[in-house]
Amino acid sequence: MTCRFAGWLLVLCGWSAGAHADECPPALVKPDAPVPGLVIVSLDDTGMAFTTCGMADIRRKRAVSRDTLFQAASLTKPVTALIALTLVEEGKLDLDRPLVGYLDGPYRHDQALLGGQPVWDTVEDPRLRKVTARLVLSHRSGLPNWAFGEPLRFALDPGTEWKYSGEGFSLLAAVLEHISGQTLPALAAERVFTPLDMRDSGLVWRDDYADRMATGYDTQGKVIDAMQFRRPVAAASLYTTPADYARFVQALLRAKPGSASARLRERQVEVDAAYALGWGLGVGLEEHEQGDCLFHHGINNGFQSFFMVCPEQRRGVLWFTNSDNGLSLAPSLLKSHLPGPHPVLDWPVLRP
Numbered sequence: 120m121t122c123r124f125a126g127w128l129l130v131l132c133g134w135s136a137g138a139h140a141d142e143c144p145p146a147l148v149k150p151d152a153p154v155p156g157l158v159i160v161s162l163d164d165t166g167m168a169f170t171t172c173g174m175a176d177i178r179r180k181r182a183v184s185r186d187t188l189f190q191a192a193s194l195t196k197p198v199t200a201l202i203a204l205t206l207v208e209e210g211k212l213d214l215d216r217p218l219v220g221y222l223d224g225p226y227r228h229d230q231a232l233l234g235g236q237p238v239w240d241t242v243e244d245p246r247l248r249k250v251t252a253r254l255v256l257s258h259r260s261g262l263p264n265w266a267f268g269e270p271l272r273f274a275l276d277p278g279t280e281w282k283y284s285g286e287g288f289s290l291l292a293a294v295l296e297h298i299s300g301q302t303l304p305a306l307a308a309e310r311v312f313t314p315l316d317m318r319d320s321g322l323v324w325r326d327d328y329a330d331r332m333a334t335g336y337d338t339q340g341k342v343i344d345a346m347q348f349r350r351p352v353a354a355a356s357l358y359t360t361p362a363d364y365a366r367f368v369q370a371l372l373r374a375k376p377g378s379a380s381a382r383l384r385e386r387q388v389e390v391d392a393a394y395a396l397g398w399g400l401g402v403g404l405e406e407h408e409q410g411d412c413l414f415h416h417g418i419n420n421g422f423q424s425f426f427m428v429c430p431e432q433r434r435g436v437l438w439f440t441n442s443d444n445g446l447s448l449a450p451s452l453l454k455s456h457l458p459g460p461h462p463v464l465d466w467p468v469l470r471p
Contacts, residue, residue, distance in 0.1 A: 166252045189439040191359045222294065246276060271286060278366065320358065323360075334421075407459075
């Protein structure tokens with residue numbers, strides 16, 4: 120494989136086994152869509168290939184690599200979903216039992232989830248007794264995406280409509296910790312990271328991440344002060360590398376029918392037929408007659424990421440960026456790695 124330099128865009132060599140590495144997409148150098156750093160992982164069920172483009176930190180002239188740390192943002196949710204489904208597999212969690220029934224008392228909501236110290240409110244709304252793990256994983260809990268700095272209130276009645284919710288995953292995490300007697304980071308390490316050899320992944324910030332962490336940039340290319348998650352957030356706080364998360368995505372592609380990994384893609388709800396969009400038990404589904412493709416997006420300030428795998432095609436693609444423009448690459452990257460129609464590209468969430 121050759122390496123080339125074009126303008127500021129540094130293309131580094133990657134390892135390939137089975138899958139095929141590509142050139143860096145021309146969209147990176149367009150003035151209206153700058154993406155300082157990008158790592159693309161092309162994968163199938165036998166191997167993966169990495170294409171690394173640009174800079175993890177422009178000022179320090181530090182290039183991205185397969186081992187650069189990124190904020191994975193909402194790519195945390197499929198990890199939390201897999202933890203839950205392993206507990207379902209063991210009979211410790213029932214997808215259809217009300218989650219608050221597992222707790223010793225009422226659910227306490229943390230209004231300051233991103234801060235150093237929690238600020239609690241107790242949720243008394245009787246509708247909480249209708250919220251199950253199935254509804255949380257398929258985003259039908261009726262809870263809002265976030266309730267920062269205010270008490271938790273329902274946006275919809277549980278089970279009535281699809282509404283994307285990070286707060287639902289916080290409720291689920293409280294139950295996972297209670298029934299297991301372990302913290303969420305310990306559960307993630309035991310049930311996901313260690314089995315998949317994800318040695319560079321964690322749900323809370325560590326000071327030794329600093330030298331390997333990508334710097335986040337806004338849409339204009341200005342540096343964003345990155346959040347340092349000192350407490351785990353089940354929906355958003357994963358720190359990981361492209362190499363690590365590719366192992367997780369490949370596990371979804373290789374999953375045997377009936378396994379916890381395979382259950383993530385069990386279709387639960389049609390979200391919007393106009394985009395062929397449904398949702399499973401932790402991932403989005405682009406619905407096709409020949410078989411659904413599963414995907415998820417990640418959006419934190421300064422970081423955008425995405426994966427899609429199509430089991431019937433036996434291949435997929437994952438990418439991480441340190442830019443608020445990262446999802447603008449979706450049309451070109453899906454076209455080149457997963458040829459065919461992708462109605463979900465018109466979903467407004469993927470056009471931020």
